[in-house]
Amino acid sequence: MRFRLGSVLSTVVIVAVGFITLVGLLVGPEFGDLWIVVNNGLRLPLFASLFVQVAVIVVTLTILLGLVNLMVVHLTRLRRGEGRFLNRMNSGVLLAVFIGTLMLYMIERLTSTPSQQSVCSVLLEQVLIAVESALAALLFFSLVYGASRMLRTEVSFSRVLFIAMVVLVLVAALPLPGLGLVTQFYDWLLLVPINAGARGLLIGIGLATALTGLRILFGQDKTYH
Amino acid sequence: MQRPIEAYAAVPSLTSASVEAGRPIHISFGSAAPGHGSTPLALATADFAYYTAQRVTVGDELPLLTVTETSALPLAYDTLRRAYEARGPEAMKRYNALRQRRVGVRWYPAGMNSLAFASGITAMHSEERVETHFLLGRLGIELALMAEAAHRENRTVIAGSDQLEGQAVAFALADHALIGDEVFAAGGYLGQTPEGLRRNRIADTLRLAMVAVLILVSVLSVLQPGGA
Numbered sequence: 001m002r003f004r005l006g007s008v009l010s011t012v013v014i015v016a017v018g019f020i021t022l023v024g025l026l027v028g029p030e031f032g033d034l035w036i037v038v039n040n041g042l043r044l045p046l047f048a049s050l051f052v053q054v055a056v057i058v059v060t061l062t063i064l065l066g067l068v069n070l071m072v073v074h075l076t077r078l079r080r081g082e083g084r085f086l087n088r089m090n091s092g093v094l095l096a097v098f099i100g101t102l103m104l105y106m107i108e109r110l111t112s113t114p115s116q117q118s119v120c121s122v123l124l125e126q127v128l129i130a131v132e133s134a135l136a137a138l139l140f141f142s143l144v145y146g147a148s149r150m151l152r153t154e155v156s157f158s159r160v161l162f163i164a165m166v167v168l169v170l171v172a173a174l175p176l177p178g179l180g181l182v183t184q185f186y187d188w189l190l191l192v193p194i195n196a197g198a199r200g201l202l203i204g205i206g207l208a209t210a211l212t213g214l215r216i217l218f219g220q221d222k223t224y225h
Numbered sequence: 226m227q228r229p230i231e232a233y234a235a236v237p238s239l240t241s242a243s244v245e246a247g248r249p250i251h252i253s254f255g256s257a258a259p260g261h262g263s264t265p266l267a268l269a270t271a272d273f274a275y276y277t278a279q280r281v282t283v284g285d286e287l288p289l290l291t292v293t294e295t296s297a298l299p300l301a302y303d304t305l306r307r308a309y310e311a312r313g314p315e316a317m318k319r320y321n322a323l324r325q326r327r328v329g330v331r332w333y334p335a336g337m338n339s340l341a342f343a344s345g346i347t348a349m350h351s352e353e354r355v356e357t358h359f360l361l362g363r364l365g366i367e368l369a370l371m372a373e374a375a376h377r378e379n380r381t382v383i384a385g386s387d388q389l390e391g392q393a394v395a396f397a398l399a400d401h402a403l404i405g406d407e408v409f410a411a412g413g414y415l416g417q418t419p420e421g422l423r424r425n426r427i428a429d430t431l432r433l434a435m436v437a438v439l440i441l442v443s444v445l446s447v448l449q450p451g452g453a
Contacts, residue, residue: 055260056260058260058296059260059261059295059296062295062296062298062299063295065295065298065299065332066295066298066332066334066335069298069328069330069331069332070331070332070333070334072328073328073331076327076328080326084352087352090348090352128341132340132341135340135343135344135370136340138370139366139367139369139370142369142370142372142373142398143366143369143394143397143398145373146369146372146373146394146397146398147397149376149398150397153400162396162397198389200405201389201392201404201405202389203435204405204406204432205387205405205406207406207428207431207432207435208265208269208406208409208410208428209265209266209387209409211409211424211427211428211431212265212266212268212269212409213264213265215420215424216265216268220420220424
């Protein structure tokens, strides 16, 4: 059986760091003698806290990586002149807006007083949030389109049931008189089968998440090999 | 013997179609990322990306991996590199050549349920002439925008999420949906690795045990004096 040194080393480091962090965060004063060994003897909580801090710093630094990635994607497209003119223009506008906003922010930091409303916050509130709100409104149409498309491609029991539930939810939400029975049925559906189904799905995901976590801790995951 | 999952069964034919058409496949991590609560999900999505990308390493297009959390960028880069590396030195040479032409891993801002991410992916559909979309990881209702844009271009979508909203949208809008914990099972279904198969067997057994315990607890609570 052949082992690669780098692979073994990374597995050992990950398993060791994982266990130290887990034990350091998990074991508290309620564990009695074990807590004394872990805290005073091995000082694992200190190491665990250090590892968590390092992780937070690394995650924060990756924001810079994201910005560089965004720039490289669009610069590559502009440099190679690939794709339609509209796509290249898209990339050009994105880069210009990015550089413009960055410069504006730096100028503002140097010149503005605390009482002044920043142009960057106006850009965020009046442009970005407004555009995202418009997109959120579009979501409704996407969902209606999706529901209509479902039965066009294939008619199955589960698809018909899904559409029936969507219609029922919409009807029950109507402020009309004489819908008492429908509303009661909707309330029961929400409380019993839908609640049970949602919990079932979440339990399944929870189990799978725990299983994946254990595989990482025991060095079974190949991602870092 | 694993239970059949339609979405995984469709992957080989979809990746072959991508190679034949000379168009890239797109795999999204959504907002799943290491260093967050979604770390195991990010690794499961990376598993899916690894085995799916391996199938298109003979093609002329680099697979596109998109993330919305920056901490998922190194994971995505590494997954893509490992997928080519696993196919030998020739594939690695092709990977280095393709990398000069196009950036395979992309970050779109930012965070959970990001509509900016959804609109970025929507624009990417046509810009990059994507053949098939695998929209996985952590996605919410914004998945509807991405799936709808893909259908406008007559492209196939396989979608899955650990969020209930995302799963509902995937069921309604995707051609094949990965429901519940199915997104975690890629190693067994796509890679057919002994570890992956074992992991899926354990997950199925645990799920059955959990169902049995829930039924037992319900029956006991009804039977005990003063129960429901």
